[in-house]
């Protein structure tokens with residue numbers, strides 16, 4: 001039995017559409033008939049050679065996967081509650097269950113031999129994929145969401161959620177405060193929503209570089225928007241002051257993956273302000289240390305999310321409290337769609353949909 005798959009044959013090369021055997025699930029794995037796979041900027045970055053891990057070519061990328069259980073491995077634990085035909089999403093970051101991070105419930109930060117589907121184990125730019133049963137989350141049939149909306153939730157919808165929880169834990173959100181969400185692409189289209197959901201009444205200001213993305217931010221709940229294209233830090237600060245009464249923000253979530261955006265947000269941060277980046281960019285970024293130390297500002301990364309974070313996101317989505325800015329696309333167009341991601345031309349999330 002064969003399936004269609006888009007495969008990498010090297011870095012910085014177009015993917016090739018191949019007919020390949022449908023994978024066999026191992027004893028604790030599940031074969032999934034894919035319904036939808038989100039296309040993340042990090043898929044483009046993988047193809048571009050950004051990530052440090054070694055990939056064995058030919059390779060199928062794709063980590064935002066929703067589909068149906070097609071076959072259960074013989075030893076998939078009954079406690080997973082999975083049956084053939086179930087609609088599932090794949091929690092993409094897998095731990096090996098042995099390291100400290102796994103024991104603390106943060107398997108996405110595994111320092112052992114864990115893996116990320118689509119960055120080592122074959123991913124979802126294909127009609128079928130296998131994944132460990134324990135990393136599948138069954139979607140209750142009462143949840144009225146198509147696979148194209150479910151798929152991006154496991155990364156674009158998950159990662160900024162964890163990032164916003166970190167800002168919440170910093171104590172810098174709440175009424176009378178300002179939170180910036182920068183970079184309104186796939187992740188940022190959800191990020192502004194979490195600023196509203198978790199912000200405790202903080203004023204949400206979206207920063208990006210095109211008016212069509214600012215419109216998405218507005219639709220998704222941002223109180224104010226600033227198009228930063230071509231503007232100096234002082235000009236953005238002045239606009240922020242006009243909009244909020246203060247030319248600074250108490251918290252910022254950077255979803256852009258752009259060093260200049262991170263630097264701008266660092267400059268706009270108030271004393272004791274908290275900056276979290278989910279964006280991955282370059283290999284090094286220069287940071288002004290003096291204001292961070294003397295103003296007790298903090299910077300943190302945030303990486304995917306753990307099982308609990310994903311369960312919370314799916315619950316919000318199941319309750320209809322999340323807006324999905326999604327464009328369905330076809331596997332045949334995968335290279336054009338990766339090019340669009342590279343150019344930053346995508347509104348919300350592109351999602352490959354399969355019949």
Ligand SMILES: NC(=O)c1ccc[n+]([C@@H]2O[C@H](COP(=O)([O-])OP(=O)(O)OC[C@H]3O[C@@H](n4cnc5c(N)ncnc54)[C@H](O)[C@@H]3O)[C@@H](O)[C@H]2O)c1
Nearest residue numbers: 041183184185186187208256257258261278279280303304
């Ligand atoms: N931390 C994690 O676990 C994790 C997970 C997934 C993706 N990522 C990273 O998050 C970033 C965003 O991913 P995505 O899929 O949403 O990408 P995307 O291309 O959909 O969105 C990025 C957005 O940022 C905007 N942008 C670019 N430069 C900007 C600037 N200087 N100022 C303001 N906006 C700017 C772009 O126009 C685009 O809308 C990438 O760096 C990706 O690698 C991280």
